[in-house]
Amino acid sequence: xxxxxxxxxxxxxxxxxxxxxxxxxxxxxxxxxxxxxxxxxxxxxxxxxxxxxxxxxxxxxxxxxxxxxxxxxxxxxxxxxxxxxxxxxxxxxxxxxxxxxxxxxxxxxxxxxxxxxxxxxxxxxxxxxxxxxxxxxxxxxxxxxxxxxxxxxxxxxxxxxxxxxxxxxxxxxxxxxxxxxxxxxxxxxxxxxxxxxxxxxxxxxxxxxxxxxxxxxxxxxxxxxxxxxxxxxxxxxxxxxxxxxxxxx
Numbered sequence: 001x002x003x004x005x006x007x008x009x010x011x012x013x014x015x016x017x018x019x020x021x022x023x024x025x026x027x028x029x030x031x032x033x034x035x036x037x038x039x040x041x042x043x044x045x046x047x048x049x050x051x052x053x054x055x056x057x058x059x060x061x062x063x064x065x066x067x068x069x070x071x072x073x074x075x076x077x078x079x080x081x082x083x084x085x086x087x088x089x090x091x092x093x094x095x096x097x098x099x100x101x102x103x104x105x106x107x108x109x110x111x112x113x114x115x116x117x118x119x120x121x122x123x124x125x126x127x128x129x130x131x132x133x134x135x136x137x138x139x140x141x142x143x144x145x146x147x148x149x150x151x152x153x154x155x156x157x158x159x160x161x162x163x164x165x166x167x168x169x170x171x172x173x174x175x176x177x178x179x180x181x182x183x184x185x186x187x188x189x190x191x192x193x194x195x196x197x198x199x200x201x202x203x204x205x206x207x208x209x210x211x212x213x214x215x216x217x218x219x220x221x222x223x224x225x226x227x228x229x230x231x232x233x234x235x236x237x238x239x240x241x242x243x244x245x246x247x248x249x
Contacts, residue, residue: 054094061087062124066148067228068131074179074229076132079172082163083126087151090120124151125163127175127233150233158239178232183223190220
């Protein structure tokens with residue numbers, strides 16, 4: 001390559017380099033200071049950057065089980081009524097960061113960034129039960145009427161027509177109730193291996209006799225009865241496939 005060709009190639013390189021520098025100066029979105037205009041990065045859409053992808057949750061609303069206090073006398077549990085309801089089976093939770101900031105500015109103590117909406121529902125039969133439980137009134141304990149519900153799929157029950165038209169005794173006879181009390185693991189203070197400082201209450205505060213003494217509390221796991229009764233409501237005569245296909249049988 002002779003001297004003339006070398007000079008021509010060098011001049012062309014200078015022109016190209018100068019053009020790139022000019023383009024960078026004329027287009028600040030490609031500067032290293034701001035990566036939003038980097039090659040291959042999509043341009044931001046108004047409002048999308050502030051929104052988190054929604055979370056879809058599938059729920060299991062049909063349950064034949066309820067929990068009630070263990071102090072309840074199971075013999076006081078009795079059936080009240082049936083009715084047809086719709087329960088949420090799928091929800092969508094979205095978080096809008098910008099909207100959250102605005103709400104936090106208006107309500108700094110109780111704002112919630114999430115909004116949950118029901119996107120699917122399922123039909124169910126609601127069975128209402130009640131029991132006699134303690135009810136505190138004016139400092140005294142007296143029996144109170146406490147309710148709980150369980151849910152069934154319509155196809156679980158061998159019923160022709162709306163459940164609301166059933167007589168009370170007919171509806172109650174559809175189910176049987178069982179109660180159980182399970183055991184749970186509970187952490188309790190291990191008194192044998194714990195050390196407590198001697199002291200007394202002064203002005204309502206516990207004050208150790210020796211200011212340098214510190215309690216050394218050890219814990220152990222114990223198996224105890226649950227503070228709740230598990231109430232299981234079962235269908236006494238579940239509907240079969242044959243009875244659903246041939247209800248006259």
